[in-house]
Every structure is written in C-alpha cells, then in structure tokens.
Amino acid sequence: MIRTVVCQKEGCCGNKFYIETIDNNLQVTCKDCGSKYLFDISYYDFIMLSSCSSCSNDMFKLFKDVEKEGIYAKCTECGAPPEKVYVDSDGIQVSYEAKLLHDIKELMYQVEQRVCNLELKIEDMERGQDVLEESLAYINKYIIQQR
Ligand SMILES: [Zn+2]
C-alpha cells in the first residue's frame, strides 16, 4: 500500500518537501515548518537529486510503500520524479542514460558469453563424435583381424 508522507510535527500537516540525498539517506525538509526527516534509501542503486527531472522545480510530494521498501517522490508542479544519478560499480556517478547504456552493454556481453559457451559445447560434442567414430573404426578393425 502506498501512503502519502505527511509532516509528523504537531500542528503541521505539510505534504510538500524539499529533498536531498545524504549518503544512503534521503533527507526531506517540510516546506511549511522546516522539520527534517530521514529515509533510508540504501536499497536504491541511484541517488535522487533535489530537483525535478522535467521542470526543475524543487518541491516534492512523497509516497511511501508500507509493505516493501520504497519511497517515491513526485514533483508538486508536474508529477515527474526527481532527477536521478546512478552509481556504477566503480562508485562513479552516471546519468540514467549512461547507466542504461552500461546495462545494455553488460547484457550484450552476457549473451556473447552464452553463445561462446554454446559454441564450446558444440565443439566438444563434435570432438566426442570423432572419438566415437575412431573407436568404432578400431573395433571394426579388431573384429576383422579376429576372423
Ligand atoms: Zn511540517
């Protein structure tokens, strides 16, 4: 179930926040009273930036999945998610496009590896058949000699 995140401070029920990623946490600041909250987002492989990905507005509504981990931010102006950067395996921040490209390359590499393994297996099978043929020829020869 997705719940809208509302400011917990008494007398405030603000639901618009500024967001900032600090280490593995998303720090959100209530627009109305300035209260700050931290959400653990270490399970995400990306970092949310503080501004909207489509209109560069910096105020967000937040939604939390209560069953599984997940916090989502939506721009209060246009509904788009915040700009994201991904951290690659070397700890370098990359854009979404760069990450996508990297993932595709990785996938292509895996496919290539599989095709390569398949070719090796076929080669093995062919070699196995050669051995079999040789053995048969040898047995044939043996039988003929025995007669
Ligand atoms: Zn508040």
Ligand SMILES: [Zn+2]
């Ligand atoms: Zn926006």
